Amino acid sequence: MLKLSFRQDNGWLRASVQGELDVASAPVFRARIQEALDEHQVRRLVLDLRDLTFIDSSGVGAILGRYRQLAALRGEMRVVGVSARIRPVLELSGLGRIVPLERAQGR
Amino acid sequence: MLKLSFRQDNGWLRASVQGELDVASAPVFRARIQEALDEHQVRRLVLDLRDLTFIDSSGVGAILGRYRQLAALRGEMRVVGVSARIRPVLELSGLGRIVPLERAQGR
Amino acid sequence: MNAADYMILELPSREDNVALARVVVGAFAARLDFTLAEIEEIKVAVSEAVTNAVVHGYRESPGVVRIQAHVDDGRLVVSVSDRGVGIEDIAQAREPAFSTVPERMGMGFAFMESFSDELSVESMPGQGTTVRMTKRPQHRTVG
Amino acid sequence: MNAADYMILELPSREDNVALARVVVGAFAARLDFTLAEIEEIKVAVSEAVTNAVVHGYRESPGVVRIQAHVDDGRLVVSVSDRGVGIEDIAQAREPAFSTVPERMGMGFAFMESFSDELSVESMPGQGTTVRMTKRPQHRTVG
Ligand SMILES: Nc1ncnc2c1ncn2[C@@H]1O[C@H](COP(=O)(O)OP(=O)(O)O)[C@@H](O)[C@H]1O
Numbered sequence: 001m002l003k004l005s006f007r008q009d010n011g012w013l014r015a016s017v018q019g020e021l022d023v024a025s026a027p028v029f030r031a032r033i034q035e036a037l038d039e040h041q042v043r044r045l046v047l048d049l050r051d052l053t054f055i056d057s058s059g060v061g062a063i064l065g066r067y068r069q070l071a072a073l074r075g076e077m078r079v080v081g082v083s084a085r086i087r088p089v090l091e092l093s094g095l096g097r098i099v100p101l102e103r104a105q106g107r
Numbered sequence: 108m109l110k111l112s113f114r115q116d117n118g119w120l121r122a123s124v125q126g127e128l129d130v131a132s133a134p135v136f137r138a139r140i141q142e143a144l145d146e147h148q149v150r151r152l153v154l155d156l157r158d159l160t161f162i163d164s165s166g167v168g169a170i171l172g173r174y175r176q177l178a179a180l181r182g183e184m185r186v187v188g189v190s191a192r193i194r195p196v197l198e199l200s201g202l203g204r205i206v207p208l209e210r211a212q213g214r
Numbered sequence: 215m216n217a218a219d220y221m222i223l224e225l226p227s228r229e230d231n232v233a234l235a236r237v238v239v240g241a242f243a244a245r246l247d248f249t250l251a252e253i254e255e256i257k258v259a260v261s262e263a264v265t266n267a268v269v270h271g272y273r274e275s276p277g278v279v280r281i282q283a284h285v286d287d288g289r290l291v292v293s294v295s296d297r298g299v300g301i302e303d304i305a306q307a308r309e310p311a312f313s314t315v316p317e318r319m320g321m322g323f324a325f326m327e328s329f330s331d332e333l334s335v336e337s338m339p340g341q342g343t344t345v346r347m348t349k350r351p352q353h354r355t356v357g
Numbered sequence: 358m359n360a361a362d363y364m365i366l367e368l369p370s371r372e373d374n375v376a377l378a379r380v381v382v383g384a385f386a387a388r389l390d391f392t393l394a395e396i397e398e399i400k401v402a403v404s405e406a407v408t409n410a411v412v413h414g415y416r417e418s419p420g421v422v423r424i425q426a427h428v429d430d431g432r433l434v435v436s437v438s439d440r441g442v443g444i445e446d447i448a449q450a451r452e453p454a455f456s457t458v459p460e461r462m463g464m465g466f467a468f469m470e471s472f473s474d475e476l477s478v479e480s481m482p483g484q485g486t487t488v489r490m491t492k493r494p495q496h497r498t499v500g
Pocket residue numbers: 057262266267270271272296298299300301307308312313314315318319320321322323324343
């Protein structure tokens with residue numbers, strides 16, 4: 001359902017999120033990102049949502065949770081690769097007022 | 108569910124079949140092919156199944172029906188573009204003993 | 215022979231059934247003239263309703279989630295029911311950002327409302343909850 | 358909270374519901390460790406069973422097709438039931454190439470048998486038919 005892959009890039013951890021982010025996959029999302037932040041010893045996270053095919057309010061909640069956690073540690077978070085498919089949900093959720101949402105090219 | 112497109116090629120009518128061929132789409136398959144054979148005034152049919160994503164016994168029955176009809180008119184039928192996805196069903200049905208099944212390249 | 219167009223799906227209250235429920239209703243909805251974007255909206259709305267049944271309705275003990283869909287005069291009608299704990303104050307529950315679970319966003323009902331034409335919520339504490347949503351394909355003329 | 362893993366789908370006997378039924382069972386089956394080729398086989402088997410309920414079971418009057426699936430000891434168990442006309446001679450019906458409808462291939466049961474590990478057919482004339490199929494992911498060790 002959900003696949004995550006990570007790479008470090010100039011002090012930022014880049015997490016590519018593939019699949020569906022909902023109540024069932026949110027705990028996996030949370031745990032895998034925590035692990036990767038610890039392992040790479042960074043507090044800056046880029047979420048690349050290019051290959052995210054579904055998200056609902058449980059999924060947005062999981063993203064917001066990562067934001068809050070990093071903010072508490074004076075870290076930073078960016079969201080990139082927002083496709084037309086998931087944009088309505090992210091916009092409606094108000095996430096865009098907290099974290100800038102950068103679009104996917106040509107989507 | 109089912110899309111058909113036709114082109115004439117050296118005395119043969121080539122029908123590209125896209126989507127799913129089952130009990131619901133078989134009548135459409137039958138009617139559209141009949142129309143096209145009449146319109147192009149040919150009795151030689153190539154079925155290109157490259158983009159057929161599903162077939163069951165009702166679908167195989169519809170293909171066999173076209174074969175029988177053409178055979179009765181001393182026409183010919185070929186089946187090409189058989190992908191790994193649908194090959195098990197076509198082989199199990201015995202269609203291959205009646206009409207040669209030509210594979211899709213690299214599938 | 216053909217009969218009227220509906221579907222009933224019953225699933226146990228498991229989080230991994232939420233995806234199954236939205237896929238099924240999405241596939242059912244595809245027989246109406248919805249755009250892909252509208253089908254996505256339907257999937258999100260169903261996902262919210264089924265998540266609520268699993269997470270809230272059956273927070274105390276597991277049970278069955280019942281998803282019904284039918285076509286009525288060119289509109290899709292979907293209802294999601296549980297026989298779980300029910301909702302004390304429905305008006306409060308429907309307010310955006312209200313949630314009885316701290317880690318949750320409280321946006322479920324707001325999403326259901328935005329992504330459907332009409333939303334109704336029936337609930338009785340101790341009896342369960344039924345959420346009913348309707349949606350009409352937008353580029354279609356009414357009739 | 359999590360409960361046992363099953364699904365129940367009820368659909369009216371319409372030919373366009375056959376696709377919906379196989380998609381749903383295919384999505385349910387995906388939680389077991391099946392290969393894509395095995396999922397395709399499951400979809401074909403379900404398609405055959407549901408087609409038979411619609412075409413044969415309810416040839417006289419429409420009715421409800423009930424599709425149940427659950428996981429039992431690592432195997433998928435699917436049953437498809439109708440309350441239609443029933444089958445007089447089950448052994449004969451199961452023979453490859455036997456059909457009571459001239460235009461049909463009579464290969465439905467043969468496909469269900471080939472694409473599942475076990476197939477059982479229960480039927481009573483005037484009462485209806487239930488077909489039950491089981492399938493275990495093949496690259497998995499038993500246990
Ligand atoms: N099916 C249900 N059974 C019991 N309570 C529910 C149900 N659906 C919603 N609620 C209540 O309504 C509140 C708001 O729901 P919602 O807007 O979906 O937000 P969230 O799920 O994020 O809490 C929930 O926190 C819960 O208290």
